[in-house]
Amino acid sequence: MRWRAWIAALVALGAMSAFPGASSAQAASSVQYGIEDDAWLQHGPGTLSSRIAELERLHVDIVRYTLHWDRIARRRPADARDPDDRAYRWRTSDTVLNALHKAGTSVVVTLVGTPSWANGGAPPNWAPNSASTFASFASAAAARYPWIEDWTIWNEPNLPAWLRPTTAGIYVSRLLNPGYAAIHTRIPDALVGGGMTSPRGGAGGVSPVAWIRAMGKAKAHLDAYAHHPYPSRPQLDSPWGPACKRCSTITMADLGRLLNEVQRAFGSKRIWLTEYGYQTNPPDQLLGVSPATQAQYVASAARRVYLAPRVDMLIYYLVQDDAEPTGWQSGLVTAEGLPKPAFTAFRLPLTEAGRTGDRVHLWGQVRAGSGQRPYRLRVLVAGRWSWLGPTRLTDARGFFAATVRATHGSFVQLWSPRDGAYSLELHV
Amino acid sequence: MAGGGSGRSRFVGVAVVSTLCALSLVWALAGPGTGTAAAAGTSCAQRVLRDWTDNGRVDGMYPSKCYLDAIASLPEDVRTYSSAVDDISRAMQSSQQTDSTNAAASTTGDPPQARRISSDEARQISAQSPSSVRGLPPALLAVIVIAGAMTISGVTAYFLRRWRDDVP
Numbered sequence: 001m002r003w004r005a006w007i008a009a010l011v012a013l014g015a016m017s018a019f020p021g022a023s024s025a026q027a028a029s030s031v032q033y034g035i036e037d038d039a040w041l042q043h044g045p046g047t048l049s050s051r052i053a054e055l056e057r058l059h060v061d062i063v064r065y066t067l068h069w070d071r072i073a074r075r076r077p078a079d080a081r082d083p084d085d086r087a088y089r090w091r092t093s094d095t096v097l098n099a100l101h102k103a104g105t106s107v108v109v110t111l112v113g114t115p116s117w118a119n120g121g122a123p124p125n126w127a128p129n130s131a132s133t134f135a136s137f138a139s140a141a142a143a144r145y146p147w148i149e150d151w152t153i154w155n156e157p158n159l160p161a162w163l164r165p166t167t168a169g170i171y172v173s174r175l176l177n178p179g180y181a182a183i184h185t186r187i188p189d190a191l192v193g194g195g196m197t198s199p200r201g202g203a204g205g206v207s208p209v210a211w212i213r214a215m216g217k218a219k220a221h222l223d224a225y226a227h228h229p230y231p232s233r234p235q236l237d238s239p240w241g242p243a244c245k246r247c248s249t250i251t252m253a254d255l256g257r258l259l260n261e262v263q264r265a266f267g268s269k270r271i272w273l274t275e276y277g278y279q280t281n282p283p284d285q286l287l288g289v290s291p292a293t294q295a296q297y298v299a300s301a302a303r304r305v306y307l308a309p310r311v312d313m314l315i316y317y318l319v320q321d322d323a324e325p326t327g328w329q330s331g332l333v334t335a336e337g338l339p340k341p342a343f344t345a346f347r348l349p350l351t352e353a354g355r356t357g358d359r360v361h362l363w364g365q366v367r368a369g370s371g372q373r374p375y376r377l378r379v380l381v382a383g384r385w386s387w388l389g390p391t392r393l394t395d396a397r398g399f400f401a402a403t404v405r406a407t408h409g410s411f412v413q414l415w416s417p418r419d420g421a422y423s424l425e426l427h428v
Numbered sequence: 429m430a431g432g433g434s435g436r437s438r439f440v441g442v443a444v445v446s447t448l449c450a451l452s453l454v455w456a457l458a459g460p461g462t463g464t465a466a467a468a469g470t471s472c473a474q475r476v477l478r479d480w481t482d483n484g485r486v487d488g489m490y491p492s493k494c495y496l497d498a499i500a501s502l503p504e505d506v507r508t509y510s511s512a513v514d515d516i517s518r519a520m521q522s523s524q525q526t527d528s529t530n531a532a533a534s535t536t537g538d539p540p541q542a543r544r545i546s547s548d549e550a551r552q553i554s555a556q557s558p559s560s561v562r563g564l565p566p567a568l569l570a571v572i573v574i575a576g577a578m579t580i581s582g583v584t585a586y587f588l589r590r591w592r593d594d595v596p
Contacts, residue, residue, distance in 0.1 A: 159508065202508045232511040233484030249511070286481055286506050326503055 029306045029399065032106070033346075033367070034062035036275060037319040037331075041065070041096050044320060045337060048095065052103050054319070058332070058347050059367030062106040064274055064315045066155070067093055069137050070113035070124040080136030083144035090144060101147055108150035108274065108313065110196070111138055111179060112162070126164045127174050135178035142186035150191050150313075152226050152274060153179040156198040159205040166206055168214030180221040193272045194222035199230045200249040207248035209261055216265030224312065225262040228275035229255065234289050239301040252276065252301055255308055270312045273305060277317040277330030280340060284329040294330075295341035295424055299349035303363045306399065316346065341424055350414040350423040353401065360406045360428045366398040368419035373398050380411040380425070391417065473497030476519075480512055486519030495520035 035055060037044075041063075044051050055063065073080070077087035100107050111134075113124035118133040120126075128134050142151070157163035157171045176194040183190050195215065197208040206214070208227060229252040231237035232244075239252040250258045252273075262269055278297050281288025289297070298316070305311045321331035329335075332343040350364040366373040372393040378385045394400040406412055406428050414423035472490055476498035479486045486495075499516050506512050 161508070199509065200511070203513070230509045232509075233515075234510070235481060236484045286477060286503065286512070287510055328505060 029397065030312050031305050032061035032313050033302060034064060034106075034108070034313065034315040035060045035319055036064035036315050036317050038066050038096075040319045042092060048099050052099055052105070055105065056103065058319075058343070060105070061367075062108055062150070062313065062315070063100055064108045064110060064152075065093070065096060065100070066110045066112055067141055068113040068124075069111060069118075069134070070115040072141075073115050073117075073137060076115075076117040077136075077140075080133065081139045081143075083140040085140070088140065094144075097145055097148070106150070107145075107148050108152060108193075108272070108315070109141070109145065109148050110152045110155055110274070111141060112155045122164075125160070125162050127170050131174045131178040134175050135182040138179040139182040139186055142183045142190065146187055149187070149189065150193065150272075151179075151183050152193040152196055152272070155196050156228065158197045158201055158208060158211040162198075166204065168206070168211050168220075169218050172215055172218035172220045176215075177219075177221045191223040191270075192221075193224040193226035193274065194220055196226045196228070196274060197250075198228055199251050200232065208250045209248040209257070212261045212265050220266070222266065222269060224270040224272045225258075225266060226272040226274045227258055229258070229273055230276060231278065234278055234287050239297055239304040252304060255304065255311075259308065259310065268310065271308070271310050272313040272315075273311060274313065274315045275317045276301065276314060277328075278342075279329040280321075280342075283321070283325050283335075288329060291340045291342065295345035296351070298342045298345040299351040299364070299424075302349045302365065303351050303353065306363075306365075344421075344424050348414060348416055348421055348423040350412075350426050352426060352428050355428070358405050358407055359403050360410075360412070362402050362404060362412065362414075362426075362428075364400055364402075364414050364423065366394050366400070366414075366416045366418065368416055368421070369398070371396055374417050375400060376415045376417065377402060377404055378413050378415065379404065379406050380413075385413070388412070473501050476516060477501070477512075480515055480519075484511070484515060486516055489523050489526070492520055492524060495523070 035058065041048070041051055046054075072089055072093065073087055074089065075087040077085035079085050083090070097107060097109075114122070114126055114128045114134075115124070116122065118128040118130075120129055138151075138153075142148075153176045154171065155162050157175070158166065158168075160166045163171060163175075172194075180192045180194070183192050195208075195212065197211050198205065199208060201207040201210070212225070227250060229250055231251050231253070232249055236242065237251055237253050241253045243253045243256070244251075247254070250261075258271065262271060278294045279288045280291050280294050301314065305314045316330075316332070318328060318331040320333045320337070321327070321329045321335040323335045331340070332346055333339045347367055348364070349367075350362060353361040353363045355361065362377065364375070366375050372395065374391045375394055376391045377388040379388055380386075388404045388406075392400070392402070404412060408428075410428055411425040412428055413425050415421075416423075472494035475488070476486055476490055476494050479488050480498075495516050499513055502512055
């Protein structure tokens with residue numbers, strides 16, 4: 001159809017004239033985008049090498065991995081600070097962490113779970129009876145993996161499912177401060193994150209706001225405050241809102257509250273968002289959003305933390321859905337291994353930042369490669385794709401912000417020539 | 429005697445039959461509701477959850493048991509990471525407050541200050557029917573059933589007696 005070609009050419013010409021408004025990303029963000037899925041890394045489909053290759057295809061900056069103290073030290077070590085003590089069982093973590101190291105992937109490690117010999121025979125969610133036992137384990141772990149720079153202490157200690165007694169005082173005195181000192185002694189340049197809070201206290205737990213304040217009073221030592229800003233009502237909560245003004249919960253929509261509370265309690269500490277995700281329906285009928293919405297939020301959350309000051313890390317929780325329907329279903333691929341739209345959104349995020357009339361402000365990142373990366377945008381007009389201006393360059397970390405001309409209801413798409421990949425079609 | 433006896437026995441027989449018919453009628457009206465209500469114990473919890481799932485609010489009004497069952501049935505991840513427990517608890521409180529406000533209003537003669545509900549809500553509530561009937565306590569339902577049966581049988585007996593007395 002010749003008339004379609006003419007329309008497409010005219011639209012492209014108009015959009016190109018609007019392109020002087022396009023620019024590189026506004027600020028140099030230090031945020032790293034990562035993944036956590038220990039079960040998939042250890043037991044997922046294929047080999048460990050193929051799974052790490054999959055992470056490379058996703059262009060993850062960092063992987064979060066958990067060291068379970070209670071599994072690594074089932075027996076009390078004779079010299080708990082010595083990683084070579086015969087009581088320690090590092091085989092599983094050695095396999096995964098050394099493979100990630102070999103692949104050049106950054107890792108943030110979480111230490112969690114008390115062995116029964118350290119807490120009087122209680123389950124792993126009970127705090128150790130003394131501060132020295134955890135300090136010794138943290139020291140041994142840091143000696144075992146001296147190349148790991150980012151460490152976090154415990155997981156969601158504001159929930160009784162993860163820590164009992166569920167008090168910030170116990171957390172700081174028996175876990176965080178001893179762990180912080182031990183890791184810094186072994187690796188002076190390491191960064192240790194504390195908090196690791198769940199977005200809400202729930203039954204028997206403590207809200208993250210109260211937890212942060214109590215940690216401040218308990219004189220917590222930390223280099224970064226870590227938090228998990230899952231949505232409270234996924235049906236309604238986008239990464240941007242609605243924020244809850246009088247709540248003590250902290251979701252991604254309440255990121256401002258996290259920044260303020262951390263600033264008040266600890267000063268200008270860095271922020272690590274070490275778990276985050278949206279489950280999909282199917283299969284999760286209660287908390288799931290549609291796969292398309294999940295993809296949209298993955299890209300939108302990436303921009304949210306990019307713009308937030310002091311946020312250095314956003315870890316997406318799960319590569320693959322849990323095989324159990326009652327499990328967690330926030331994966332980028334289904335339990336059967338089929339990629340969801342979020343898989344593409346994670347590796348090549350593109351989102352609408354705003355609109356002024358026909359001018360649409362786009363934000364995105366080309367995650368493949370390093371340094372300034374080429375990218376190009378195109379728009380779907382009358383069933384045909386038309387390039388919106390020439391190939392441009394991102395900033396040094398792959399981010400870009402661009403303004404294009406596109407009418408309401410159009411579809412735009414990002415092209416990354418370096419890895420030959422297209423983003424999802426973005427409805428603007 | 430035999431005739432008299434025959435007439436009395438016919439009267440007793442008719443009265444028993446009419447009582448049974450009345451009981452059947454009242455049971456037909458109220459009974460299936462209560463039966464369904466019992467069977468719907470789990471499904472009404474599911475309705476509360478579905479109501480919450482679509483927009484993070486419980487817009488409809490349900491018997492208290494439905495809210496409680498819904499909370500009890502929440503999977504652990506939903507209970508821990510979402511606001512479902514808070515939202516459903518709040519909806520239950522709101523529902524109970526509305527009920528007590530209406531009850532107080534009915535005793536004082538004031539018009540009930542029921543929560544304003546949208547047409548969607550009204551549709552939803554009516555779709556749950558007969559939850560308004562089913563929400564009645566079983567003891568009260570039993571009283572209604574027995575009273576209804578006694579009334580119908582009494583009226584039937586009265587007319588039968590008048591009919592018999594009128595027979596020459």
